[in-house]
Amino acid sequence: MSRISTPFRLPPLWRSLPLPCTSAAIALLLLVPALLLPRLPRPRAQGLEQLMDTATLLQSFAATPDRPVPALWQERLGPGLAPALWRQQRRTWWQFWGPHADGTPYLAISAAALPGGSSAALPTNGLRVGDLVVLAPDPLSRQLLADRLRPRLRPSRGLQRRCLALVESDQAVFWSPLALGVILGPVAPLFQPYQEGCLRLRLEAEGLSWNGEAAAVDGVLAPASGAPLDRPLPSQSPLPADLLLELEGPSLDPLLQGLLSRQLIREPLTSRYGLDGGRMALLRQAPFRLRLRPQPQGPFLASLELQLGVGKDPRPWQQALTVVAKALQEQKLRPAGTSSPALSASSPDLSVWSREDGVVVGGWRWLPAAGGSPQLLLFLGPLPPQPTQPAATQKTPPVTPPLAPTVISLRVRPDALDKLGLLPEAMPQLVRRATQLGIVAEPLPGSLGPSQPISRLLGRLQLPLNR
Helix, strand or coil: CCCCCCCCCCCHHHHHCCHHHHHHHHHHHHHHHHHHHHHCCCCCCCHHHHHHHHCCEEEEECCCCCCCCCHHHHHHHHHHHHHHHHHHCCCCEEEEECCCCCCCCEEEEEHHHCCCHHHCCCCCCEEEECCEEEECCCHHHHHHHHHHCCCCCCCCCHHHHHHHHHHHHCCEEEECHHHHHHHHHHHHHHHHHHCEEEEEEEEECCEEEEEEEEECCCCCCCCCCCCCCCCCCCCCCCCCCCCCEEEEECCCHHHHHHHHCCHHHHHHHHHCCCCCHHHHHHHHHCCEEEEEEECCCCCCCEEEEEEEECCCCCHHHHHHHHHHHHHHHHCCCEEHHHCCHHHHCCCCCEEEEECCCCCEEEEEEEECCCCCCCEEEEEECCCCCCCCCCCCCCCCCCCCCCCCCCCEEEEECHHHHHHCCCCCCCCCHHHHCCCEEEEEEEECCCCCCCCCCEEEEEEEEECCCCC
């Protein structure tokens, strides 16, 4: 008897459901796994993501097998294996520093680059991290790294995701807040807006240029702005020989955030100098130009000048300076004009303070309001140079930079600072030898909120020609 085929029939319950309910059930079956997937570990976490979670500073390098074998490869892989792997390399490789490292970097290469591929035996002090092999400087560093590594429960997002893509495929550097603190030392609080970020590096005939992003806090989820990062650095003239550093911007607030978060700095400003909330708000909002000037003679290696735009009404500033003057007198400082006829005969808009031995330690000067609002120049150290033109015709240069109303611009002569011993100890040697360093920082569109501030960074490092 032949078998008669019958059409497939849904169970009675499913046949009774209306079409919208059926669609909802199918959508639910697809949606639930999709929602759970980011919460579950991936079968094999990529090694670079794990390293970025624990590294304070990570730098990527393009494959250059035609160049000499780097010392780091020789030290981590040995004189036998290092040259062979270096000549065969076709992929990006990395060096990074962990939070426990004493200045000695790790080496990370693709596991597929080893003889025998991913299943090959590891070199001495080697450790598998996802699809990478990490070579530690010693057994203790290897164990410390292994203890800190953990698979990511979800892919990188926001700024970290963009930085991951950058260091995966290009010559770049990624840093964490801890790295910034180590490199910049005591001046790190001034760079609070740039605690975490990454830069694409480009070698040039005279040095190095870069562009990238940075954030005031780690883990920022702000989306990409859509603006191209590969754009030229805005024009910056070289810093002249009579200046060591110049930093200018539309507001002091980003620089003061890190400093004022420390009670050791905030409390004396309030109790000793009367810079309470209202007066500090004036300072935070003021456009500024900060300069560091070398001092070939005298007790100071350099002097500091802070030029501020005070707005149309200078009276709140004058009241604040009256309080500061009283505090200086209580600290046994005195107006320099009482012992110096030259200073006492100067403009009444000038106030200079000295120690009991007559050494000038600082003061302030009101700059003429030629075609604009008055500006206040605060200085630590000797009296700054006099204006080259009479006050009636002197045009005070604008405090805010001409690049854009939201741009912060930094120009430095690192080699000159290094000769005076004014660079942080951990500053890289490449930066120490540079004759000029220029950086421009500007907020990215859509990231101006205080919760997720993010900035674009562009810069250039000029090295001496005989390097």
